[in-house]
Amino acid sequence: SYVLTQPPSVSVAPGQTARITCGGNNLRSKPVHWYQQRPGQAPVLVIYDNTDRPSGIPERFAGSKSENTATLTISGVEAGDEADYYCQVWNFISGQWDYVFGAGTKVTVL
Amino acid sequence: EVHLSESGGGLVQPGGSLRLSCAASGFTFDSYDMTWVRQAPGKGLEWVSSVTGNGRRTYYADSVKGRFTISRDNSKNTLSLQMDILRAEDTATYYCAKGRKAADDAFDFWGQGTMVIVSS
Numbered sequence: 036s037y038v039l040t041q042p043p044s045v046s047v048a049p050g051q052t053a054r055i056t057c058g059g060n061n062l063r064s065k066p067v068h069w070y071q072q073r074p075g076q077a078p079v080l081v082i083y084d085n086t087d088r089p090s091g092i093p094e095r096f097a098g099s100k101s102e103n104t105a106t107l108t109i110s111g112v113e114a115g116d117e118a119d120y121y122c123q124v125w126n127f128i129s130g131q132w133d134y135v136f137g138a139g140t141k142v143t144v145l
Numbered sequence: 146e147v148h149l150s151e152s153g154g155g156l157v158q159p160g161g162s163l164r165l166s167c168a169a170s171g172f173t174f175d176s177y178d179m180t181w182v183r184q185a186p187g188k189g190l191e192w193v194s195s196v197t198g199n200g201r202r203t204y205y206a207d208s209v210k211g212r213f214t215i216s217r218d219n220s221k222n223t224l225s226l227q228m229d230i231l232r233a234e235d236t237a238t239y240y241c242a243k244g245r246k247a248a249d250d251a252f253d254f255w256g257q258g259t260m261v262i263v264s265s
Binding site for chain 1: 182190191192193195204206207240242245248249250251252253254255256257258
């Protein structure tokens with residue numbers, strides 16, 4: 036089965052920049068989406084199609100992709116950005132439909 | 146405003162059954178794929194099942210194939226998940242989520258989730 040690899044944790048001081056990576060085989064050919072999940076809450080979409088931000092998501096959140104690694108960058112980190120972040124792709128091979136999530140990255144604001 | 150609200154969770158014994166529902170509002174329900182995603186306590190997100198907008202095609206994770214059945218009633222804007230032969234490892238919060246556009250697209254709205262506990 037397809038695997039997305041994320042670092043377990045990232046720590047960042049307020050006002051600094053957090054970068055969360057997501058790696059996968061042949062990821063260059065797949066749109067990557069990112070979700071934020073604050074403690075006790077449902078996930079929220081923050082980036083779709085590698086780089087696009089849904090309405091209402093601050094410009095501080097940016098997505099990028101290079102070769103087989105996607106990156107979520109949070110600029111000017113705030114206390115409220117402390118959450119788990121998941122990358123996700125759709126994998127369709129040999130008629131098998133599969134949505135794959137990374138294991139998640141816990142962002143801690145110091 | 147899009148709103149998704151799950152219900153039907155609870156405590157069930159191993160081998161038992163449970164039916165989850167998700168009431169949707171604020172969008173043209175039958176125009177979008179719908180999906181169930183679950184999260185075991187302290188763990189990450191796991192895709193469970195999806196259904197196309199017209200309900201004709203359904204998809205399942207291997208972990209639930211043959212035990213769970215997804216369906217939708219477009220006349221009532223409701224998504225359902227029938228869960229049979231439940232196992233301890235099915236214990237999780239179950240979220241319903243709306244597909245944004247195409248199959249390879251993101252889930253742009255999520256419900257608040259309903260908790261399922263499988264235990265004797």
